[in-house]
Amino acid sequence: MKKLKIGIIGCGGIAHAHMRSYLAMDDVEVVAGADIIPGKAEAFFKEFEVEGAKCFESHKELLKLDLDAVSVCTYNSQHAVCSIDAMKAGKHVLLEKPFTVTMQQAVDVMRAERETGKIISIGFQPRNSKNMQNIKSICQSGRLGDIYYIQTGGGRRLGIPCSDSKTTFIEKETGGVGALGDIGCYSLDMVLNAIGYPKPLTVSGYKSDFFGKNPYYVGEHCASKFGVDDFAAAFIRLEGGIILDFRISWAMHVNTPGDTLIMGKDAGLRIPSTDCWNGSIGGPMTIYSKIGNSLTETTIPVIDEKDPAGLGLFGQKVRSFLDAVKTGGKAPVPTSQIIYNQAIISGIVESAELGREIEIKIPEI
Ligand SMILES: NC(=O)c1ccc[n+]([C@@H]2O[C@H](COP(=O)([O-])OP(=O)(O)OC[C@H]3O[C@@H](n4cnc5c(N)ncnc54)[C@H](O)[C@@H]3O)[C@@H](O)[C@H]2O)c1
Numbered sequence: 581m582k583k584l585k586i587g588i589i590g591c592g593g594i595a596h597a598h599m600r601s602y603l604a605m606d607d608v609e610v611v612a613g614a615d616i617i618p619g620k621a622e623a624f625f626k627e628f629e630v631e632g633a634k635c636f637e638s639h640k641e642l643l644k645l646d647l648d649a650v651s652v653c654t655y656n657s658q659h660a661v662c663s664i665d666a667m668k669a670g671k672h673v674l675l676e677k678p679f680t681v682t683m684q685q686a687v688d689v690m691r692a693e694r695e696t697g698k699i700i701s702i703g704f705q706p707r708n709s710k711n712m713q714n715i716k717s718i719c720q721s722g723r724l725g726d727i728y729y730i731q732t733g734g735g736r737r738l739g740i741p742c743s744d745s746k747t748t749f750i751e752k753e754t755g756g757v758g759a760l761g762d763i764g765c766y767s768l769d770m771v772l773n774a775i776g777y778p779k780p781l782t783v784s785g786y787k788s789d790f791f792g793k794n795p796y797y798v799g800e801h802c803a804s805k806f807g808v809d810d811f812a813a814a815f816i817r818l819e820g821g822i823i824l825d826f827r828i829s830w831a832m833h834v835n836t837p838g839d840t841l842i843m844g845k846d847a848g849l850r851i852p853s854t855d856c857w858n859g860s861i862g863g864p865m866t867i868y869s870k871i872g873n874s875l876t877e878t879t880i881p882v883i884d885e886k887d888p889a890g891l892g893l894f895g896q897k898v899r900s901f902l903d904a905v906k907t908g909g910k911a912p913v914p915t916s917q918i919i920y921n922q923a924i925i926s927g928i929v930e931s932a933e934l935g936r937e938i939e940i941k942i943p944e945i
Contacts, residue, residue: 590654597894648671677766703913715774725844728822731826733837760928814827
């Protein structure tokens with residue numbers, strides 16, 4: 581059996597999860613890695629006791645190798661350039677979330693995808709969660725009737741991902757966006773995917789950084805480097821007359837920003853406050869409706885996530901990408917959907933900075 585040859589670009593935190601997934605599969609081999617920090621790629625392969633892998637400080641050098649695909653595991657600001665270069669060098673791409681930092685970067689990636697015909701899939705492993713899939717099947721079943729309003733979001737009380745040794749999530753140059761991109765993209769994907777990814781039309785956004793910039797909460801080192809949002813909220817109008825009311829937080833003085841509510845003309849779905857970035861829901865869901873003369877409540881139990889192959893949600897995301905590469909299939913999480921996710925994130929940033937509602941414009945790809 582010819583094994584797929586894989587390269588990993590960016591050998592930091594999440595590259596470990598990619599590597600563990602690849603090592604658990606016998607039809608792939610990771611043959612190269614690149615990290616701009618000297619020695620980091622070498623140390624990465626040593627940690628996994630993988631011998632013979634080629635190591636580089638430039639992703640461009642790695643891309644000269646004969647590879648089938650790459651995992652792009654860099655911090656956010658490098659997602660676009662590494663993905664574009666990879667596709668132009670003939671490699672399929674599994675790109676970590678969030679898609680990019682700006683709309684223009686996302687458009688540039690999609691243009692490279694169209695020009696090269698390569699597969700690029702965005703790394704949303706919660707898509708593989710049986711509970712997330714159940715939310716989608718409930719929405720798609722018609723049980724709720726026409727959906728007109730969604731409240732969603734999530735957050736942590738004090739969970740800004742920064743330490744003295746790692747600031748890549750909170751610096752403007754590397755993270756680009758904060759909670760909004762890091763975990764907001766998952767909340768948006770959970771509901772938008774459930775309802776078929778309608779196009780976003782307008783957004784009125786807000787963002788703040790009261791915790792990230794305050795040494796009392798994050799320490800001097802992180803506070804001095806903090807250049808992104810730690811909280812964001814928005815009112816978004818979607819095609820089809822649907823309203824999306826959204827908030828996301830890395831830090832706040834409440835325990836939860838609330839449950840996800842999906843309101844339809846026939847029934848409403850309540851999803852208890854979720855760590856949707858882990859693919860988990862906060863408890864059984866409830867569908868509220870009226871049957872005959874009775875107001876009814878139907879409990880939807882939490883589904884056990886155990887998968888027979890033992891890959892976990894992350895491994896399943898990697899597997900579905902590899903299967904698309906092997907069969908010439910479609911990207912499991914296509915850019916044609918995630919461009920709307922990015923448009924909302926970038927729209928919130930723009931609207932918050934202008935202090936008014938904006939129209940979302942998505943250029944021709
Ligand atoms: N899917 C998930 O569950 C999940 C979890 C954590 C992080 N992420 C995403 O993964 C990405 C990376 O996060 P992380 O925690 O690994 O960050 P990290 O800072 O630990 O690692 C990123 C690495 O990329 C390297 N790098 C940056 N630009 C590069 C380039 N042009 N060429 C080669 N190497 C480059 C950096 O030197 C660093 O070592 C982020 O976009 C993040 O949102 C996803």
